[in-house]
Amino acid sequence: MPETRLKRTPLYECHLEAKARIVPFAGYEMPVQYAGVLEEHRAVRTAVGLFDVSHMGEIEVTGRRALDFVQYVTCNDASKLTVGRAQYAGLMTPRGTFVDDLLVHKMADDRYFLVVNAANKDKDHAYLCAQCAGFDAVDVRDRSDEYAQIAVQGPKALPTLQALTAVELGEIKYYRFVEGTVDGAPAIIARTGYTGEDGFEVYVAPEHAPRLWRALLAAGREFGIVPAGLGARDTLRFEACMPLYGNDIDDTTTPYEAGLGWIVKL
Numbered sequence: 001m002p003e004t005r006l007k008r009t010p011l012y013e014c015h016l017e018a019k020a021r022i023v024p025f026a027g028y029e030m031p032v033q034y035a036g037v038l039e040e041h042r043a044v045r046t047a048v049g050l051f052d053v054s055h056m057g058e059i060e061v062t063g064r065r066a067l068d069f070v071q072y073v074t075c076n077d078a079s080k081l082t083v084g085r086a087q088y089a090g091l092m093t094p095r096g097t098f099v100d101d102l103l104v105h106k107m108a109d110d111r112y113f114l115v116v117n118a119a120n121k122d123k124d125h126a127y128l129c130a131q132c133a134g135f136d137a138v139d140v141r142d143r144s145d146e147y148a149q150i151a152v153q154g155p156k157a158l159p160t161l162q163a164l165t166a167v168e169l170g171e172i173k174y175y176r177f178v179e180g181t182v183d184g185a186p187a188i189i190a191r192t193g194y195t196g197e198d199g200f201e202v203y204v205a206p207e208h209a210p211r212l213w214r215a216l217l218a219a220g221r222e223f224g225i226v227p228a229g230l231g232a233r234d235t236l237r238f239e240a241c242m243p244l245y246g247n248d249i250d251d252t253t254t255p256y257e258a259g260l261g262w263i264v265k266l
Contacts, residue, residue: 009054010148010206014213018227026118028055031229040232044195048154048220049228053194053201054209057121057144059114059128064137066110073131074104075255077265081106086175086190089263090255091116091124098249098258100124103192105177113188115149117245148209152216153199153236156223161200163219164212165189169200183208183215194233196240 006029015022020031031052033040043049061070070078075096076089083106091099091114100120105113116124125142132138152161162169167180167189177190185208193199204212217225234244243249249258256264 007055009052010209011052011054011150011213014210015052015227020227020229023230025230026055028118030055031227033229033231034227037229037231037235040226040228041235043224043226044154044197044228044232044236046155047224047226048152048156048160048199049195049226049232050213050216050220051151051153051228051233052149052213053151053233054148054206055118056149057116057118057124057142058147058149058203059116059121059125060141060143061112061114061128061132062110062139062141063135064110065135066112066138069132069135069138070104070112070114072135073128074102075264076104078104078106078112080265083108084176084178086177086192087263088175090260091127093251096254097251098245098253098255099127099251101243101245101249101260103190105188105190120245146205147203148206149201149203150209150213150216151193151195151199151201152220153193153195153197153228155198156220156225157197157199160216160220160223160225161189161202164215172200174198183212185212194242195236196242197236 015031020034022029023032074089075092076087086105089104103115107113128140132140158169164183172191185204188203190201192201
């Protein structure tokens with residue numbers, strides 16, 4: 001069988017410049033570490049770290065019955081969301097087990113932006129398309145190739161990112177987001193993360209990602225910013241008791257078995 005060619009994020013050359021150790025992950029060539037996992041972990045806990053999470057999937061649900069559909073396929077209560085709010089949820093099988101865990105962002109009354117795990121994005125998109133067959137006026141689109149995602153995480157994430165945007169970041173509460181401009185590029189700025197620290201996840205068009213990455217490294221230099229890889233991302237999320245699909249949860253696991261009963265709204 002021919003070898004499957006690994007994909008590269010828009011930041012691949014930036015990782016090579018930083019002498020990152022590159023490994024295969026979820027079909028991508030991704031940085032597992034730069035200076036070292038412990039150093040990167042500590043930087044995020046005490047200062048600020050920068051993560052390339054452009055391998056994650058972005059799926060858009062639109063249409064008159066978009067809310068009904070999101071309510072049908074996820075276990076949290078999307079009806080509680082107002083525009084500019086996000087929630088953590090499970091994408092569920094009919095048996096009540098995880099297809100995936102994901103973030104649901106309400107962009108408009110008829111538009112939801114779902115962020116899913118990299119290893120599951122093709123499966124998730126296919127599953128959502130199959131499920132929406134019974135819903136009129138609902139459209140499901142895989143937008144993953146249209147976004148790069150950069151996570152700025154740690155106690156100094158806010159001043160680092162604030163140097164590059166006129167958006168008042170301090171006014172964005174946890175699990176809220178806004179659309180604005182960062183380093184001159186249109187962006188979705190969400191106060192979310194996968195580290196247990198304060199921080200932001202920034203979504204921009206792929207062509208803007210390398211410039212933004214370098215600008216963030218420059219803006220965070222005074223705070224001791226470091227680029228951080230998958231290794232530190234894993235130790236940080238583990239320390240914060242955040243689950244990893246395929247390790248802590250899968251399609252045999254219910255939210256209650258995973259200690260995630262709080263995301264189930266019946």
